[in-house]
Amino acid sequence: MADFQFKKGTKVEISIDEEGFRGAWFSGMVIKPPTKNGKVLVEYDTLLADENDSIPLREEVDLVQIRPIPPRESSRVFNLDEEVDAYHNDGWWEGVITQVLQNGEYSVYFRPNREQSDFKASDLRLHREWVHGRKWVPPLQDEEDKLHVLATTIQVPIRHSLGEASEDEEPSRFLMFIIFSCSILPTGRQVVQPTAGKNAHQQKEEKLFSPRSLVEVSSDEDGFEGAWFAATIVEVIEGNKYLIEYKDLRTEDDTEFVREEVDELHIRPCPPPAGKIDRFKLYEEVDALYNDGWWVGIISKVHRSKYAVYFKGTNEELEFKHGDLRLHQDWIGGKWVMASQV
Known part of the structure; x- marks a missing residue:
């Protein structure tokens, strides 16, 4: 399959490499095709050049920041734990279905900021990745096959500095994967926020996170988003906060392990063993x-x-x-x- 060509007038989706927008995709059109230095002039469909006028925003972006419009089924019933894109604040944001509601809506959880919002099915699409300018993963299922398990082989070689994977490679099993980027969902939509009273889930977490509990802790600091570090609960502090001590991070003078206060949204139990893994598979x-x-x-x-x-x-x-x-x-x-x- 030949690489997709971003010619003038091509409808595309564009990512924005700015704080608060990373991981989201916005629809637009190619105004000038890629130059030798890999820059593309695009015009956004929904983002404006100025809040006070109606002129669409135009800007130069890197070629890696644009992709074709993803395929989308005409109708789809989403399932629990399915990875999706949710349309919000003029863009598509990656999340996971955490609840199928009776009114035909779905609760979607966004990992980076640990927020959850409800969406109509029309504001959701199955999440897909545009891999190496060649194909979508997972591919669009035929209308007749929507109720069947995907049976076609997914072969998406990832080329890299360690060598070039062969397209003839056939791993024994395949993983439909989503790598959630470290983005922040813009405010403006109602989300589930902690309340003064404890709900059942919060009470459960409060019991789990007691002194001497082994946990993992995430950080919002630049360069550490999405990573989890092993730690021990030292003390439970008022206001849903905890004093923790990292198991591997040491102070600058290397005399002791780092301690700091973190809120419960940045703490989780240590993941359970996933069973004995003799060999990891391609695309896992x-x-x-x-x-x-x-x-x-x-x-x-x-x-x-x-x-x-x-x-x-x-x-x-x-x-x-x-x-x-x-x-x-x-x-x-x-x-x-x-x-x-x-």
């Missing part, structure tokens, strides 16, 4: 132990004794030993959820 979503934390990535190449892991947030690939990887799980609604497998 994993956590990789790097710089004392666990970072979500995707197996992009299987070597004889090591694995290449691709990290979407930084567009990097690194090599890891088997013992430094684990199957990725998410803590959603008080339970552990693994990526859907086909």
